[in-house]
Amino acid sequence: MKEDLAIGVDIGGGSVKAGLFNRQGKELDKSVLKTNSELSNARFLEIIENTISPLLHDNQILGIGIGSPGPLDSETGHLLSSANLPLLKNVPISKTIQNHFSLPVYYENDANCAALGEFHFGESDSYDSVLVLTLGTGVGGGFVEKGRLFSGYKGNGIEIGHMTSVIGGAICGCGQKGCIESYFSTKGFINRYTEKTGVQLNNAEEFFNLVRSGDSEAKTILDFGILCLAETVRSAIHLLNPEGVVFVGGITESWDLFGTDLTNQIRSKIFPVLNERLKIRVGKNLAGSLGAASLVFSKGKRGSNE
Amino acid sequence: MKEDLAIGVDIGGGSVKAGLFNRQGKELDKSVLKTNSELSNARFLEIIENTISPLLHDNQILGIGIGSPGPLDSETGHLLSSANLPLLKNVPISKTIQNHFSLPVYYENDANCAALGEFHFGESDSYDSVLVLTLGTGVGGGFVEKGRLFSGYKGNGIEIGHMTSVIGGAICGCGQKGCIESYFSTKGFINRYTEKTGVQLNNAEEFFNLVRSGDSEAKTILDFGILCLAETVRSAIHLLNPEGVVFVGGITESWDLFGTDLTNQIRSKIFPVLNERLKIRVGKNLAGSLGAASLVFSKGKRGSNE
Numbered sequence: 125m126k127e128d129l130a131i132g133v134d135i136g137g138g139s140v141k142a143g144l145f146n147r148q149g150k151e152l153d154k155s156v157l158k159t160n161s162e163l164s165n166a167r168f169l170e171i172i173e174n175t176i177s178p179l180l181h182d183n184q185i186l187g188i189g190i191g192s193p194g195p196l197d198s199e200t201g202h203l204l205s206s207a208n209l210p211l212l213k214n215v216p217i218s219k220t221i222q223n224h225f226s227l228p229v230y231y232e233n234d235a236n237c238a239a240l241g242e243f244h245f246g247e248s249d250s251y252d253s254v255l256v257l258t259l260g261t262g263v264g265g266g267f268v269e270k271g272r273l274f275s276g277y278k279g280n281g282i283e284i285g286h287m288t289s290v291i292g293g294a295i296c297g298c299g300q301k302g303c304i305e306s307y308f309s310t311k312g313f314i315n316r317y318t319e320k321t322g323v324q325l326n327n328a329e330e331f332f333n334l335v336r337s338g339d340s341e342a343k344t345i346l347d348f349g350i351l352c353l354a355e356t357v358r359s360a361i362h363l364l365n366p367e368g369v370v371f372v373g374g375i376t377e378s379w380d381l382f383g384t385d386l387t388n389q390i391r392s393k394i395f396p397v398l399n400e401r402l403k404i405r406v407g408k409n410l411a412g413s414l415g416a417a418s419l420v421f422s423k424g425k426r427g428s429n430e
Numbered sequence: 431m432k433e434d435l436a437i438g439v440d441i442g443g444g445s446v447k448a449g450l451f452n453r454q455g456k457e458l459d460k461s462v463l464k465t466n467s468e469l470s471n472a473r474f475l476e477i478i479e480n481t482i483s484p485l486l487h488d489n490q491i492l493g494i495g496i497g498s499p500g501p502l503d504s505e506t507g508h509l510l511s512s513a514n515l516p517l518l519k520n521v522p523i524s525k526t527i528q529n530h531f532s533l534p535v536y537y538e539n540d541a542n543c544a545a546l547g548e549f550h551f552g553e554s555d556s557y558d559s560v561l562v563l564t565l566g567t568g569v570g571g572g573f574v575e576k577g578r579l580f581s582g583y584k585g586n587g588i589e590i591g592h593m594t595s596v597i598g599g600a601i602c603g604c605g606q607k608g609c610i611e612s613y614f615s616t617k618g619f620i621n622r623y624t625e626k627t628g629v630q631l632n633n634a635e636e637f638f639n640l641v642r643s644g645d646s647e648a649k650t651i652l653d654f655g656i657l658c659l660a661e662t663v664r665s666a667i668h669l670l671n672p673e674g675v676v677f678v679g680g681i682t683e684s685w686d687l688f689g690t691d692l693t694n695q696i697r698s699k700i701f702p703v704l705n706e707r708l709k710i711r712v713g714k715n716l717a718g719s720l721g722a723a724s725l726v727f728s729k730g731k732r733g734s735n736e
Contacts (some may be wrong), residue, residue: 195701195703197703233476252583265669267669276670276671277671277673277703277704277707278556278703280668280671280703280704281669281670281671282669283668283669283701284668284669286668286701287664287665287668287669288661288662288664288665288699289597290597291595291596291657291658291661298701300699301663352597355594355597355608356594356665358593358594359593359594359662359665360669362586362589362590362592362593363573363582363587363589363590363666363669363670364582364587364592364669365582365583365586365587367583368653385610393594395501395504395586395589395592395604397501397583397584397586398583398586401583406460425561
């Protein structure tokens with residue numbers, strides 16, 4: 125008997141990455157193509173097709189899962205626009221890829237894929253429910269309850285990065301003020317540091333190196349970010365009551381600088397009945413393509429985006 | 431053919447109210463008994479039984495729904511403790527009432543009952559999902575998606591009153607700081623007014639009368655409360671993506687003083703894709719007993735608390 129396989133596609137800032145996975149999450153093959161900011165809808169769709177094609181061996185492939193940053197419409201399977209690929213507009217990803225390969229296609233925002241990947245392949249599968257936060261360029265979130273992804277309206281559920289942390293606070297990329305993304309993400313740390321010092325950092329690593337070296341401005345910004353994130357996670361926990369809260373994404377590479385403090389603050393602020401059961405931990409940083417593939421495994425043989 | 435009926439029981443601050451309802455939400459009979467702060471577990475359970483007994487006509491009663499403030503454990507059907515009935519501890523409500531009447535019993539916190547009542551009887555039944563906020567002594571919340579109540583862990587879901595609105599802000603009854611309940615509830619308005627003026631108000635009506643009479647301190651407190659509530663509702667919308675947000679509870683009697691401003695602020699702060707679909711309105715303030723009865727109608731003939 126052949127094994128069930130799935131293709132997962134991770135549409136990132138500068139590339140499209142695809143992987144062929146079995147149900148154990150083992151990557152059997154992979155493929156990567158670069159993207160650039162000049163791409164039209166048609167050329168972008170071709171690149172996705174060309175990334176997937178080499179993985180279509182004679183195998184039992186159940187379907188194709190695709191994850192990308194939003195804004196997207198997971199119901200119709202359209203990418204509405206992209207910060208990194210500015211010429212794209214209302215790209216019919218699901219339908220095009222489905223027609224091209226005659227396979228079911230499932231499309232969700234990347235944080236939702238990460239949450240589902242964490243549930244299936246990241247040690248959270250025994251949890252009744254898990255809230256996953258992606259801490260990277262921005263802040264994303266996903267929630268899986270009893271194995272079911274809470275996708276929200278057109279895939280916009282659990283946009284934890286745009287929960288308000290500080291009323292009237294720092295301006296966010298979304299146009300509003302005080303979102304947690306402005307206080308605990310690569311963009312947030314860089315912008316807060318420039319505000320305080322005039323110095324422009326290039327990435328989160330530089331920021332955390334400053335913290336490690338004893339830079340008091342960086343430390344103050346991180347401490348306030350931890351407080352903001354703890355309060356935001358508290359609010360989310362009081363709504364959703366997850367059994368597990370898992371942090372993933374590039375910023376968790378510096379977990380040693382904030383993980384214990386963040387965990388303790390969250391625990392000290394939530395209802396005892398929820399705290400007793402709650403597990404808080406840093407995740408495995410699974411490949412985005414595996415998260416996308418888990419859309420396929422979790423949806424089995426039902427129709428696209430159902 | 432007899433019609434399907436349900437008994438709903440609303441355990442409030444100073445009384446137990448029960449109603450016999452048909453599927454259209456019409457109250458066919460009702461019964462009320464007072465409670466007092468001296469009650470033991472056993473006496474309290476007797477009062478609940480005695481409130482229900484007169485409603486048990488020879489009819490097709492599907493079950494008994496019960497709502498009370500928390501903390502409770504909806505899975506085991508225990509009221510853990512009560513702010514108004516201090517001698518109560520770990521009261522086995524579901525099991526006792528179920529054994530006494532040989533009927534299925536469903537027990538949830540009162541805000542969850544209100545949300546379910548609003549969905550079934552409050553003009554929200556066409557919504558894909560509805561978030562209900564109860565604005566009264568405190569702030570409660572409930573979320574119904576595709577007809578299903580999001581109960582959370584042991585009934586603790588959607589505790590919107592204890593989302594953090596102001597980091598390091600006013601102390602809340604829960605022991606933490608800055609909860610929205612401290613800024614937009616009867617307790618919140620009274621405490622904030624005393625803080626500012628030294629004057630002790632007795633109820634929300636007095637507070638809103640001051641606003642109406644042009645009291646600038648009261649107006650400032652209300653305006654800040656509106657801002658806080660708008661930001662908190664924004665955060666909840668970005669997580670849950672409800673189609674409807676409905677405000678109920680005693681404070682909505684003064685909706686004319688804050689409803690338009692609150693609605694406009696929420697709409698100005700949320701993602702356009704969510705705003706386009708969203709309905710925001712004040713609810714009907716259905717009886718708590720009807721909300722509790724809707725637990726029965728929504729669960730049909732399944733087992734207690736399943």
